[in-house]
Amino acid sequence: MTTFGEACAAVVPVDAEAAATARARHDQLTKPPGSLGRLEDLGVQLAAISGEVPPPVPRQVTIGVFAGDHGVVAEGVTAWPQEVTAQMVANFVGGGAAINVIARQIGAEVVVVDVGVATDLPAHDGVLDRRVRRGTRNLAETAAMTTTELNDALEVGVTVATDAITGGAQLLVTGEMGIGNTTPATALVAALTGGDPRLLTGPGAGATPETVARKADVIARGIGRLPADAEPLTVLAELGGLEIAALVGFITAAAAARVPVVVDGVIAVSAALVAVRHNPNVLGYIIAGHRSTEPAATAALTALGCAPVIDLGLRLGEGSGAALAVPIVQAAAHILDEMATFDSAGVSSKEPAT
């Protein structure tokens, strides 16, 4: 069992020399230099992560789907009943959710983890029972988690990532489920970026404008409880969620193992932001899978300096947007591995500009 602290300590900066070698190789491949745009950047990042040029194609993919509930639903921040979290966990196990469909298409494994569901789950062989508690406390009123609960949830994520990588996973994808969890995610982004909750709060899974205004107020109340200089992990315990904490551990453990991790929408990027603020070396291992429509997602991506791979107006979560991006990430590695060079293919280079 690796602790979160051990995972953090194991994260090394990505390999700048391999990145430069990959960039130089791109300029020898049979295409105008730079003409594969951000696909080239992704290939360079994979080289920097692995330290190899060409980087290995990340064929074996594990999607960690962490489920948790949120005490803040007592504030009326969502129109969805809390039992939907447990029902969707059953749906994940049954293979009927969007993330299952996309995972089957891309050949990825889905690991479903109960880190903090509030309601009873029917016994499922397919769910890892790592429940830390039955949902968080109401972040508007008090700390969502104790320090012990936070550490337990972080370690759940570390363990799931480490087990997947030990089992051969070459790429991790973040997934989650938790009714109400755009509220803690937005609160984390607002607290860590200093953004205005009224500008960062979106409709999540379909809230009305009145509910969005209430969410923003709830988030402002939660942030108001914190000192201005709170550490990222303190902010996470105060405002976050058990599944979000697990994602922080999951992302950090991927980085510790030098495995790329594709992050999904607003919940995942809030976790990525916590992980990177806690340990900046983690950033180089993160690939932003997509841009969620939630305003806080874009704010977090901007704060991280990450450009998303796809931008299709998705706002589902579960890991769906990140999983859709996986074939493009894999293509970036295939390109560096398989394309001919100008020399090897006997193709003339561009004439010098006159």
Add this chain to the structure above:
Amino acid sequence: MTTFGEACAAVVPVDAEAAATARARHDQLTKPPGSLGRLEDLGVQLAAISGEVPPPVPRQVTIGVFAGDHGVVAEGVTAWPQEVTAQMVANFVGGGAAINVIARQIGAEVVVVDVGVATDLPAHDGVLDRRVRRGTRNLAETAAMTTTELNDALEVGVTVATDAITGGAQLLVTGEMGIGNTTPATALVAALTGGDPRLLTGPGAGATPETVARKADVIARGIGRLPADAEPLTVLAELGGLEIAALVGFITAAAAARVPVVVDGVIAVSAALVAVRHNPNVLGYIIAGHRSTEPAATAALTALGCAPVIDLGLRLGEGSGAALAVPIVQAAAHILDEMATFDSAGVSSKEPAT
């Protein structure tokens, strides 16, 4: 052998009833309504194209890569030597180009077609010899093609598409190669949209600012030869390319067979614009694979009303951006086919807004 005229006449409007049924089905699937954003729109489009809900997953994919040269290179619109067109055809056959790499990844067939290469090609079993002539004439000075040459090139595209579909292809992807071909493509977009060539002309495969200015001037001279009310096919003959004309036939024949066609960058969208201006019913069968960095690509997408699937700053052509979008298009069909409904999964719906 089907002529272009026969293909045009066979294009029926997409099925609006199937589209509505697919939209309604999306609202029953276990996700917040609309939360899969443009992935839902793609699924609806596939349903409208096939007339079936769920639409069949387009597993068998053919990429038609049409190669042609351009007399307008005499004007100095590109720094790449013309023989690169033939060299890249050899690279396609050898499997070393970007489009080969992505095609292998997605399990697609690549059909390489010489519709108008100017220089001799080594004998390759892998190239369909459908050469209409050795490159076009210089569009700055005269019509790029005669009417007969245009019709021959259109028919090449129709035949390649029809043969692929007869062989089982369920999705077509447009590809092309032709040194200098951003010049005719931009000319077509400028002529058909009324846009200013100085605003629509980009660097293509890496032209200097001086060359870009020369390209814009060349394009303006070509457009200046045409009457204001020229028919789309006349504009194509005057300003286009043999590979662009083949793509117009390829796209139209896909529509005639009710097969979706994913179009690539500026060359492909210029062909799509010609095809749709000639026969508006073709539009419903077109999926914009990506947004090229060339300004004329965005202008053509806007004129068509098509939102691209991916936007990664690509400007390579060959079909590379469209091919990268294929897994996302397939995901759209998988989602409609495989996701559970709220009823079937026993998941509660959102409570009515209060």
